[in-house]
Amino acid sequence: MDDKKKLETAAPEGSAPYAQAPDTLLDIRDLRVEYHTDEDVVYAVNGLDLTIGKGESLGLVGETGAGKTTTALSVLRLIADPPGKIVDGEIWFEGENMLRAKPGRLREIRGSKISVIFQDPMTSLNPVYSVGDQIAEVIHQHEKCSREEGRKKAGDMLEMVGIPRARYDEYPHQFSGGMKQRVVIAMSIACSPELILADEPTTALDVTIQAQVLELMSELKEKLRTSLLLITHDLGVVAQVCDRVAIMYAGEIVESGTIAEVFDHPHHPYTIGLFGSIPSLDETAEKLKPIRGQMPDPTVLPEGCAFAPRCPYAVETCRAQRVEMTSAGGTHLVRCLAHQGVFQAPELMEEVRHGR
Amino acid sequence: MYKFILKRLVMLIPVLLGVSFIVFSILSFTPGDPVEMRLGENYSEEAYNAMREEMGLNDPFLVRYVKYIVDAVQGDFGTSYRTSNPVVEELAARLPNTILLSVVAMFFAILVGIPLGVISATHQYSAVDNVSMVGALFGVSMPNFWLGLMLIVIFASGLGWFPSSNFDSWKSIVLPAITLSVNSLAMITRMTRSSMLETIRQDYIRTARAKGLKESVITIKHALRNAMIPIVTTVGLQFGFSLGGAVLVETVFAWPGIGRLLVECIKLKDTPVVVACVLVLATMFSIINLCIDILYAFLDPRIRAQYKTAKR
Numbered sequence A: 001m002d003d004k005k006k007l008e009t010a011a012p013e014g015s016a017p018y019a020q021a022p023d024t025l026l027d028i029r030d031l032r033v034e035y036h037t038d039e040d041v042v043y044a045v046n047g048l049d050l051t052i053g054k055g056e057s058l059g060l061v062g063e064t065g066a067g068k069t070t071t072a073l074s075v076l077r078l079i080a081d082p083p084g085k086i087v088d089g090e091i092w093f094e095g096e097n098m099l100r101a102k103p104g105r106l107r108e109i110r111g112s113k114i115s116v117i118f119q120d121p122m123t124s125l126n127p128v129y130s131v132g133d134q135i136a137e138v139i140h141q142h143e144k145c146s147r148e149e150g151r152k153k154a155g156d157m158l159e160m161v162g163i164p165r166a167r168y169d170e171y172p173h174q175f176s177g178g179m180k181q182r183v184v185i186a187m188s189i190a191c192s193p194e195l196i197l198a199d200e201p202t203t204a205l206d207v208t209i210q211a212q213v214l215e216l217m218s219e220l221k222e223k224l225r226t227s228l229l230l231i232t233h234d235l236g237v238v239a240q241v242c243d244r245v246a247i248m249y250a251g252e253i254v255e256s257g258t259i260a261e262v263f264d265h266p267h268h269p270y271t272i273g274l275f276g277s278i279p280s281l282d283e284t285a286e287k288l289k290p291i292r293g294q295m296p297d298p299t300v301l302p303e304g305c306a307f308a309p310r311c312p313y314a315v316e317t318c319r320a321q322r323v324e325m326t327s328a329g330g331t332h333l334v335r336c337l338a339h340q341g342v343f344q345a346p347e348l349m350e351e352v353r354h355g356r
Numbered sequence B: 001m002y003k004f005i006l007k008r009l010v011m012l013i014p015v016l017l018g019v020s021f022i023v024f025s026i027l028s029f030t031p032g033d034p035v036e037m038r039l040g041e042n043y044s045e046e047a048y049n050a051m052r053e054e055m056g057l058n059d060p061f062l063v064r065y066v067k068y069i070v071d072a073v074q075g076d077f078g079t080s081y082r083t084s085n086p087v088v089e090e091l092a093a094r095l096p097n098t099i100l101l102s103v104v105a106m107f108f109a110i111l112v113g114i115p116l117g118v119i120s121a122t123h124q125y126s127a128v129d130n131v132s133m134v135g136a137l138f139g140v141s142m143p144n145f146w147l148g149l150m151l152i153v154i155f156a157s158g159l160g161w162f163p164s165s166n167f168d169s170w171k172s173i174v175l176p177a178i179t180l181s182v183n184s185l186a187m188i189t190r191m192t193r194s195s196m197l198e199t200i201r202q203d204y205i206r207t208a209r210a211k212g213l214k215e216s217v218i219t220i221k222h223a224l225r226n227a228m229i230p231i232v233t234t235v236g237l238q239f240g241f242s243l244g245g246a247v248l249v250e251t252v253f254a255w256p257g258i259g260r261l262l263v264e265c266i267k268l269k270d271t272p273v274v275v276a277c278v279l280v281l282a283t284m285f286s287i288i289n290l291c292i293d294i295l296y297a298f299l300d301p302r303i304r305a306q307y308k309t310a311k312r
Helices: A002-010 A068-075 A103-109 A131-142 A147-160 A177-189 A207-224 A235-241 A259-264 A269-276 A316-320 A346-354 B002-029 B034-039 B045-054 B061-073 B087-122 B127-141 B144-158 B171-199 B203-210 B215-244 B247-252 B258-267 B271-299 B301-311
Strands: A024-036 A041-053 A057-061 A084-093 A114-117 A195-199 A227-232 A244-249 A252-258
Touching: A024 A068, A024 A227, A041 A057, A041 A068, A041 A084, A041 A227, A041 A252, A057 A068, A057 A235, A068 A084, A068 A114, A068 A195, A068 A227, A114 A177, A114 B203, A131 A147, A131 A177, A147 A177, A177 A207, A207 A227, A207 A235, A227 A235, A235 A259, A244 A259, A244 A269, A252 A259, A252 A269, A269 A346, B002 B061, B002 B271, B034 B045, B061 B271, B087 B127, B087 B171, B087 B215, B087 B247, B087 B258, B087 B271, B127 B171, B144 B171, B144 B247, B171 B215, B171 B247, B203 B215, B215 B271, B247 B258, B258 B271, B271 B301
Parallel strands: A057 A227, A057 A244, A114 A195, A195 A227
Antiparallel strands: A024 A041, A024 A084, A244 A252
């Protein structure tokens, strides 16, 4: 009850009370999501801020358990409740706070204005309906059209993702993983959405198919001018597809900026660690360079900077106070006390200056 | 598909041969003399021998069995030792009653059980769920005959709403059908609930939700259809059991069905009737199972594909 009140006082009716850039499509503010189990509360997303502009594609990068999927599912309120609960925050989409949208309105937006591509194509299609019918279903849900029109349009979508129309009446089990993901993509673009949430769309596929699917997604993104939130833990994928990138750690964004800004000069020690863990083609490396340690237990998060326990540059202050995002020039934001000048970390600065 | 059905029907033949052989030998080798049963208390030795010869009981066991089978294949299931009527007539008088009772009971169990299970799953741990699960536990554990007696005490003797026996109007089927259905109802409800609970956690349900579909459409079109296989299996098994297992209910309500006939005839060593009854029940059980398998194919394209490849 308390949580609901909080939401209401924080978000009056109408459009966003914040100054938004005119071309902002999705604006997530201070999102907090928890999963309540019998024993514990898992703090999955902790005060996350994120914006996506019209036609922009943003890569959301982080390791497993960082809260990436939870963030994406929150946008359409698809988190299973129980156990999940969006306890605070606002998600503005075209002047509407999604967290306060009525169920009927939410259904209108789902699949038509915002669609989702899920991680595992093997399980995200219903095994008992033909792929064509599953695409037609979303069209019929959001557009008034006859059976024939729906069938024709669904067939068009199949062709757009490179599947012959003749396979309309086949079932998911007759498709390979990559083809299934194409079907899921066809389903997600069927109603020409403003925004596609792609949750690790290539993780479950093998490498050659990954490349094909990514290429298809980039192509469609250009053609349809759709915004994209691409969740992945693969920095290479982000560089290939995205305009901007946000690095997520333990439920919050630790660094964000354009691809050039973040990839050329990563600022946050975690981001630097991520890049450092990618083996280089030019050098001979005996061993990979992982980031030491584990992500903090999401049921007991550290007081201060969540990365401090693993950070080679951390000082006492890091463990004591919460860190805010600060600008690192341009649109580049970073959540690190060293970059705020709270303490001196010459080695870190050397890493940053050196870039990649 | 047709080939699959044909194959299954052909497979019925060895099943029926086996069943008839087992029943036939049990009745032949267990103590009790059908001739004695037929002649009653006082008879002369001559009469006994004449009767024994007439009934063909002096032939060796295998000869009798083969004779029976040869006749049965031609549609002659012999005459009842008990009434001297053709067995076919005896069965024809009783079988429709049993089928009627089972069908009504199963309809009731399905129409109530599946919706109840679906609601229990979609509203897990709600009041409806808790009540129906406790009810289902009672339903599974309550003996049929006791429930039948209680229903008679309350609704027949007490309130006088329904007759407790006799088979005259639609009213007389209400109490026996409810009694017979309670067990199946409980099983179907529980199976529907657990199967639905599993399906509604699947990824494709989340996909359906992300499409903007209504919850009712998601539950029925996407979840229930996928949850149907174990439910259909349960329905089929319960239907089969209710055909053969209606003995107690038929006895309590004096329902003139095949179950009661079977028990009477076993007691009196009326071999031809017993074997015929068992054959009929086995055939129906097999056909129900075949229907279930066909229904699987209808429900799930993956199973349909298997049938098709098996054909080649």
